[in-house]
Amino acid sequence: MIxxxxxxxxxxxxxxxxxxxxxxxxxxxxxxxxxxxxGKSTLLKILAGLERADxxxxxxxxxxLISSPAEKRSVVYLSQDPLLFPHMSVYDNIGYGLxxxxxxxxxxxxxxxxxxxxxxxxDHMDKLPHQxxxxxxxxxxxxxxxxxxxxxxxxxxxxASLDAVTRSKMQSLYQQVAETxxxxxxxxxxxxxEALVMGDTYGMLRRGTLSCYDTQAQFIKQPDSGxxxxxxxxxxxxxxxxx
Amino acid sequence: MxxxxxxxxxLAFVSLPLLAxxxxxxxxxxxxxxxxxxxxxxxxTDLWSGSGLVSSMLLSLGIASLISVTSTLIGGLISVALxxxxxxxxxxxALGYFPYAIAPVVLGSMLQYYFLRIGLFGSMGGVLLAQSxxxxxxxxxxxSSFWSDHTTRLSAQARTLGASKxxxxxxxxxxSARQWIILCSVQCFLISWLEFGxxxxxxxxxxxxxxxxxxxxxxxxxIYEAAVACCLMLxxxxxxxxxxxxxxxxxxxx
Amino acid sequence: xxxxxxxLFLCICLLPILLGIGxxxxxxxxxxxxxxxxxxxxxxxxxxxxxxxxxxTLYTLGLGVVSLLIAVAAGLVVSxxxxxxxxxxxxxxxxxxxxxxxxxxxxxxxxxAAFCWYQILSPGGFIARLSYHLGLIxxxxxxxxxxxxxxxxxxxxxxxxLILPVFTYxxxxxxxxxxxxxxxxxxxxxxxxxxxFFRTVYAPIVLFKNSRVLWLYLIFLLGTYEVPLLLxxxxxQTFSVFIADKLTKFxxxxxxxxxxxxxWYTLLITVMTLLYLRWQRRVIW
Numbered sequence: 001m002i003x004x005x006x007x008x009x010x011x012x013x014x015x016x017x018x019x020x021x022x023x024x025x026x027x028x029x030x031x032x033x034x035x036x037x038x039g040k041s042t043l044l045k046i047l048a049g050l051e052r053a054d055x056x057x058x059x060x061x062x063x064x065l066i067s068s069p070a071e072k073r074s075v076v077y078l079s080q081d082p083l084l085f086p087h088m089s090v091y092d093n094i095g096y097g098l099x100x101x102x103x104x105x106x107x108x109x110x111x112x113x114x115x116x117x118x119x120x121x122x123d124h125m126d127k128l129p130h131q132x133x134x135x136x137x138x139x140x141x142x143x144x145x146x147x148x149x150x151x152x153x154x155x156x157x158x159x160a161s162l163d164a165v166t167r168s169k170m171q172s173l174y175q176q177v178a179e180t181x182x183x184x185x186x187x188x189x190x191x192x193x194e195a196l197v198m199g200d201t202y203g204m205l206r207r208g209t210l211s212c213y214d215t216q217a218q219f220i221k222q223p224d225s226g227x228x229x230x231x232x233x234x235x236x237x238x239x240x241x242x243x
Numbered sequence: 244m245x246x247x248x249x250x251x252x253x254l255a256f257v258s259l260p261l262l263a264x265x266x267x268x269x270x271x272x273x274x275x276x277x278x279x280x281x282x283x284x285x286x287x288t289d290l291w292s293g294s295g296l297v298s299s300m301l302l303s304l305g306i307a308s309l310i311s312v313t314s315t316l317i318g319g320l321i322s323v324a325l326x327x328x329x330x331x332x333x334x335x336x337a338l339g340y341f342p343y344a345i346a347p348v349v350l351g352s353m354l355q356y357y358f359l360r361i362g363l364f365g366s367m368g369g370v371l372l373a374q375s376x377x378x379x380x381x382x383x384x385x386x387s388s389f390w391s392d393h394t395t396r397l398s399a400q401a402r403t404l405g406a407s408k409x410x411x412x413x414x415x416x417x418x419s420a421r422q423w424i425i426l427c428s429v430q431c432f433l434i435s436w437l438e439f440g441x442x443x444x445x446x447x448x449x450x451x452x453x454x455x456x457x458x459x460x461x462x463x464x465x466i467y468e469a470a471v472a473c474c475l476m477l478x479x480x481x482x483x484x485x486x487x488x489x490x491x492x493x494x495x496x497x
Numbered sequence: 498x499x500x501x502x503x504x505l506f507l508c509i510c511l512l513p514i515l516l517g518i519g520x521x522x523x524x525x526x527x528x529x530x531x532x533x534x535x536x537x538x539x540x541x542x543x544x545x546x547x548x549x550x551x552x553x554t555l556y557t558l559g560l561g562v563v564s565l566l567i568a569v570a571a572g573l574v575v576s577x578x579x580x581x582x583x584x585x586x587x588x589x590x591x592x593x594x595x596x597x598x599x600x601x602x603x604x605x606x607x608x609x610a611a612f613c614w615y616q617i618l619s620p621g622g623f624i625a626r627l628s629y630h631l632g633l634i635x636x637x638x639x640x641x642x643x644x645x646x647x648x649x650x651x652x653x654x655x656x657x658x659l660i661l662p663v664f665t666y667x668x669x670x671x672x673x674x675x676x677x678x679x680x681x682x683x684x685x686x687x688x689x690x691x692x693x694f695f696r697t698v699y700a701p702i703v704l705f706k707n708s709r710v711l712w713l714y715l716i717f718l719l720g721t722y723e724v725p726l727l728l729x730x731x732x733x734q735t736f737s738v739f740i741a742d743k744l745t746k747f748x749x750x751x752x753x754x755x756x757x758x759x760x761w762y763t764l765l766i767t768v769m770t771l772l773y774l775r776w777q778r779r780v781i782w
Binding site for chain 2: 503509511514517520579595599602603605610613616623625626629658713719726736737740744745755759762763767
């Protein structure tokens, strides 16, 4: 169980996060939306330990993580850019976290091979990142994060740079893998449809505070979620088409 | 904390010679075990009373300026010729690295015979010619990075708008190349200004640049004069780095 | 005009070296020179058996490699610590004062640097005087030989001084270009500490991306003249000092040895360059 209480962060006199609190059960995914500059990425980086909160707490099963250094939290941050190590092959990139944890080579081989098959990367294991497509790089990025069975995965618009078809495939793949490995995650996106598809619960960051919605129905009702406009847009397209 | 200590240690390490030169140029009677002798500006005032350092400095400035201008001009022209020529530019440019394969002093030593035969040994003309062997290819290599796809498309655009080749050269290419011209001039100047081995060999000690003077003074154990010469050596590079930093803004295109 | 300029470029690049090497080969084979008596292998035989070849080669290579390794290691550490990666992405760039300060050696001519380091490291220099006042020595003869010594310690220190800023600047620029700060944050997220990241990601990427420059600097170090001239010992001598010494002094009997060494030095540089180009072609990224 993840519990975040009263996280606040300001840069100088500009307050980015005022009072963010939420909780997330194990294995669940919360989609997070918000306007540009609303603090979504800042929140993720605070939870990952890459930025320091001004106040607040971050508990995992009752254990306080807010003061732990990033490398000790087992909370993985995934940005839009896959950020693979350019000099390491797909195999070495995926196995990176396991080597850090000094796992044996046999064990690493086994885990990496199994996961690579699930991610459909088994034919690309010797390739370097620059030899992969955008979708393949993002899959390697996932693999590298999931293989260390993190406490939480923080996804910061991971599919934003992909085309529509690849994005759809990646969404399905992620959901399969998340279910298999029981991954708890926070999924930031600008895409309303993606938010609805990926999330079990939802959140909106507005002026530094987070509003949480446990069901789609509650979320859809929100006037600033943008869903009502989206539905009305598609209805008008359909109407024009019939005419 | 560790980072700051390492940075300060590195800065201290690179500052030591600068401190040494400045302190030695401003002291006298520096006998062991005195760390610092009494202060004096005598060595600087003596510059104007025939110590020879001022003429060495002026000679070095003259040679470096000539090298800078001629190498930039010739290098620029060669660069234009290579770019618009039919031969493979990259292969030709690779030849530009040849002069750097061998140390200048070794090259100069091997070429002494030829300079003697053509009557340029021990002359300023010989030194200028010898330094050009290094600075002109260097200038061509610097200008090679100017010829990007952007420049070619810009020229093509100007042509479709009716500009002649001369108009494109003076109105488009040269203005676009401003930063490269400045960079090339400064770098060629510095190569010449800092050069010692080649100058000493081809100049045969007759062309007494500031670097040759420093070596001569150091060999004679005239440490105060040598320290003054070292400080004088630093002036143009400092001024040029500051000027280059001011003149060269972000490149106009990627 | 274009053709003329292209030929001019070819001449400037190739002619001096070809003429120089041509003359050296011809002199070393006894075909030219004031004391020449026609074709002979004698000069080469003397050169190979004199011991100068081996001692100069080992000395020059040793100094070059050691100087390069120390400068590279120092450059890596300074660029890493100066980048302040531990402070987070927003502060991953070093302060401009230290970035500029580290470039001070670029203002120095090698002869200037050699002179200054001599005044710092010699038995009568600044450090020796400081040691005297700290009670560590009682006379100049007590101070260890760091300049004009057989190990070339003073030469290495001066070389490191001259090339450290270039490497620091290059490594920092490479780290910024390849966004190693972001990679560092990603690797922390995966559980990696700073030492592990430095060892497995930072150093390999930075070194590989600058391998050409490192190789060029090794070649440059093999040819330095002023620094070993002022700070080195009379024997063994580096390539440049040996060659210039033999070819510019007035002992005619020494000249063939100088030309033989010049050819040997040129061959060595050529082989090293070809080896590097071959290695570079095989590596993918």
